[in-house]
Amino acid sequence: MLKIENLHASVDGTDILKGLNLTVEAGEVHAIMGPNGSGKSTLGHVLAGRPGYTVTAGSVQFLGQNLLELETEERARLGLFLAFQYPVEIPGVSNMEFLKAAVDAQREQRGEKPIDAVTFMKSARETCKTVDLDPAFLKRGVNEGFSGGEKKRNELLQMLLLQPRLGILDETDSGLDIDALQVVARGVNSMRGPERAFVMVTHYQRLLDFIEPDYVHVLAGGRIVRSGDKSLALELEARGYAWLEDEVA
Amino acid sequence: MMTDFMRQPLDSAAASAPPWLRDYLSAGRRRWEAGSLPTRKTEQWKYTGLQALQPSYTTASDGAIELVDAGVELPAYGGFRIVFINGHFSAQYSDSRLPEGVSLVRFADADETQAARIRSHLGTAVGQDEPLFTALNDAALADGVFLDVAPRAVVEQPLHVVWVSGNQADAFSINQRLLLLCGESSKVSLIEHFTGARSEQQSFTNGVTELLLEAGATLCHYRLNLEEAAALHIGRVHARLGADSTLNSFYLGLGSVLKRVDVVVDHCGQGAHSELNGIYLPRGDEHVDYHTCIEHRVPHCTSSETFRGIIGDSATAVFNGRIHIHRDAQKTRAELSNRNLLTSVQAEVNTKPELEIYADDVQCAHGATVAQLDEMSLHYLRSRGVARAEAQVMLSFGFINEVIDTVRCETLREFLRDLLSLRFARDSALVGNVA
Numbered sequence: 015m016l017k018i019e020n021l022h023a024s025v026d027g028t029d030i031l032k033g034l035n036l037t038v039e040a041g042e043v044h045a046i047m048g049p050n051g052s053g054k055s056t057l058g059h060v061l062a063g064r065p066g067y068t069v070t071a072g073s074v075q076f077l078g079q080n081l082l083e084l085e086t087e088e089r090a091r092l093g094l095f096l097a098f099q100y101p102v103e104i105p106g107v108s109n110m111e112f113l114k115a116a117v118d119a120q121r122e123q124r125g126e127k128p129i130d131a132v133t134f135m136k137s138a139r140e141t142c143k144t145v146d147l148d149p150a151f152l153k154r155g156v157n158e159g160f161s162g163g164e165k166k167r168n169e170l171l172q173m174l175l176l177q178p179r180l181g182i183l184d185e186t187d188s189g190l191d192i193d194a195l196q197v198v199a200r201g202v203n204s205m206r207g208p209e210r211a212f213v214m215v216t217h218y219q220r221l222l223d224f225i226e227p228d229y230v231h232v233l234a235g236g237r238i239v240r241s242g243d244k245s246l247a248l249e250l251e252a253r254g255y256a257w258l259e260d261e262v263a
Numbered sequence: 264m265m266t267d268f269m270r271q272p273l274d275s276a277a278a279s280a281p282p283w284l285r286d287y288l289s290a291g292r293r294r295w296e297a298g299s300l301p302t303r304k305t306e307q308w309k310y311t312g313l314q315a316l317q318p319s320y321t322t323a324s325d326g327a328i329e330l331v332d333a334g335v336e337l338p339a340y341g342g343f344r345i346v347f348i349n350g351h352f353s354a355q356y357s358d359s360r361l362p363e364g365v366s367l368v369r370f371a372d373a374d375e376t377q378a379a380r381i382r383s384h385l386g387t388a389v390g391q392d393e394p395l396f397t398a399l400n401d402a403a404l405a406d407g408v409f410l411d412v413a414p415r416a417v418v419e420q421p422l423h424v425v426w427v428s429g430n431q432a433d434a435f436s437i438n439q440r441l442l443l444l445c446g447e448s449s450k451v452s453l454i455e456h457f458t459g460a461r462s463e464q465q466s467f468t469n470g471v472t473e474l475l476l477e478a479g480a481t482l483c484h485y486r487l488n489l490e491e492a493a494a495l496h497i498g499r500v501h502a503r504l505g506a507d508s509t510l511n512s513f514y515l516g517l518g519s520v521l522k523r524v525d526v527v528v529d530h531c532g533q534g535a536h537s538e539l540n541g542i543y544l545p546r547g548d549e550h551v552d553y554h555t556c557i558e559h560r561v562p563h564c565t566s567s568e569t570f571r572g573i574i575g576d577s578a579t580a581v582f583n584g585r586i587h588i589h590r591d592a593q594k595t596r597a598e599l600s601n602r603n604l605l606t607s608v609q610a611e612v613n614t615k616p617e618l619e620i621y622a623d624d625v626q627c628a629h630g631a632t633v634a635q636l637d638e639m640s641l642h643y644l645r646s647r648g649v650a651r652a653e654a655q656v657m658l659s660f661g662f663i664n665e666v667i668d669t670v671r672c673e674t675l676r677e678f679l680r681d682l683l684s685l686r687f688a689r690d691s692a693l694v695g696n697v698a
Binding site for chain 1: 638639649651654661665
């Protein structure tokens with residue numbers, strides 16, 4: 015589904031990713047861990063096509079297409095979804111309008127007509143319950159004045175409505191209390207299936223207690239330096255990252 | 264003489280004005296003819312030129328046109344409606360039954376008592392600085408509207424006055440004048456709606472509205488300038504606020520060849536409060552200019568002002584927001600915010616807050632910004648599959664949507680939301696070319 019080869023990327027002239035390789039097949043859940051500044055969030059942003067993030071070498075194939083040649087919205091329409099670590103607040107644009115525009119974009123991609131507003135509002139309100147978000151948030155500006163936890167739930171709400179092929183969760187667990195973490199985990203677990211894959215970028219092992227990964231990778235110095243199964247996460251939890259960084263160096 | 268281009272309409276007004284107004288007209292005409300048109304060297308007109316004024320104007324025809332034929336749709340806000348076409352009252356399109364507590368007198372129809380009442384109030388709000396175009400309005404004052412709201416009257420339904428500019432062979436002028444007196448502790452809403460057939464018809468509307476709020480009165484005042492294309496509008500609103508009165512107002516300016524609106528809110532009685540909000544949306548090669556002036560003369564008044572503009576294509580806009588806090592106006596709280604969004608590299612805005620504060624115990628906050636669409640917001644929408652062009656429209660609309668929310672009259676708020684979302688959805692000019 016996703017094949018990243020020798021990916022190099024820079025931000026403001028600083029090289030962040032330095033030869034990253036990663037292959038994700040449908041049905042798999044991958045966790046990417048690593049110390050601060052190792053390039054974890056950069057990977058998500060590069061895959062989503064964020065302005066200011068420049069790919070200097072390497073290739074990314076997504077569902078058989080050259081991802082790096084596609085516009086941000088084309089990537090999303092193909093089924094790539096990045097849950098932002100810091101979702102953007104957009105006052106004046108109602109959350110409901112935003113969600114419907116996003117769903118309609120997916121439908122357009124499949125050659126379907128825009129969803130009828132009443133049907134959509136009903137389904138959005140129901141999905142709110144799943145993520146434990148007050149439906150009143152649908153009428154507010156996008157993420158406007160939402161708490162950290164509410165923003166993360168709003169990201170999850172979008173993912174549930176859009177049903178992407180590949181979900182990239184960028185530190186979705188950071189700043190969440192245990193109840194909110196379980197809500198997120200339930201949402202992701204409910205979406206797991208043979209057609210779909212997840213890449214979870216996280217700093218802590220805690221999330222992996224709730225969403226069990228098939229593979230765990232350690233990102234350090236802009237490359238994946240170690241891959242293993244979930245036991246690697248436990249080892250990292252016990253020993254920290256320093257020993258790996260030492261090994262690589 | 265520079266002011267000759269209005270000779271015919273002024274002669275015609277002088278001939279048709281009711282006798283009790285004639286000295287008022289001649290006084291206006293003397294001031295008009297003694298003046299000279301502002302130029303770019305006139306501080307108040309630095310960014311707005313008057314080149315669009317035609318070499319001569321005639322009086323508008325009597326306005327007996329079918330609005331449907333002219334492609335003009337009258338707004339349906341509910342409430343009482345009075346319609347003027349080309350400056351002339353239209354019985355055909357106006358409602359005849361007024362709500363309780365409100366009397367409406369056209370200057371042309373006033374009896375002796377009414378005339379005396381009009382004369383005692385006319386010009387009392389606008390009189391202080393006498394800009395040239397107010398003199399012109401006085402000089403052409405053959406007719407006008409006097410709305411008199413009785414003390415303690417609570418009028419639920421909005422009053423709306425619609426000014427339509429139609430078509431005729433020559434460039435024509437319309438003189439619009441409205442005087443509203445809100446009696447003590449009354450509550451009322453007034454919508455002024457300017458519209459016209461979208462055409463290359465040359466017209467020049469000179470409008471003056473005076474709002475007099477007596478003690479404890481509450482007024483919601485909305486002024487929508489929806490005329491487009493070659494319809495030129497120079498207008499002025501003066502509000503005088505008595506003690507503990509409240510003015511809640513909203514302005515909308517769609518662009519045209521030239522649209523200049525001056526607003527003066529004069530806090531004259533202690534405890535008065537005003538809220539002034541507005542949106543302007545010039546595109547193509549249109550020009551919109553709002554000059555607002557908030558006068559705080561007495562202590563314990565508050566004012567809050569928010570204007571936002573979206574300027575597209577090669578359009579230009581001007582916003583000048585003055586706050587003047589006089590020496591005695593202690594404990595004043597005044598806020599002013601002006602934000603502008605440029606959706607094209609050729610678009611231009613000149614914004615200037617102007618503070619003059621002579622009291623020492625006041626709170627005054629102001630800010631003015633000019634920006635393009637936020638790159639991260641755009642990226643966020645696109646990362647959910649929303650195409651760039653649509654995301655740009657959503658963000659532009661979102662920028663003004665917040666201001667629409669400040670409109671208290673629900674039917675009007677819905678009207679505005681429909682009007683503006685339609686405008687944004689279909690207007691490719693606004694979404695293109697974001698640098």
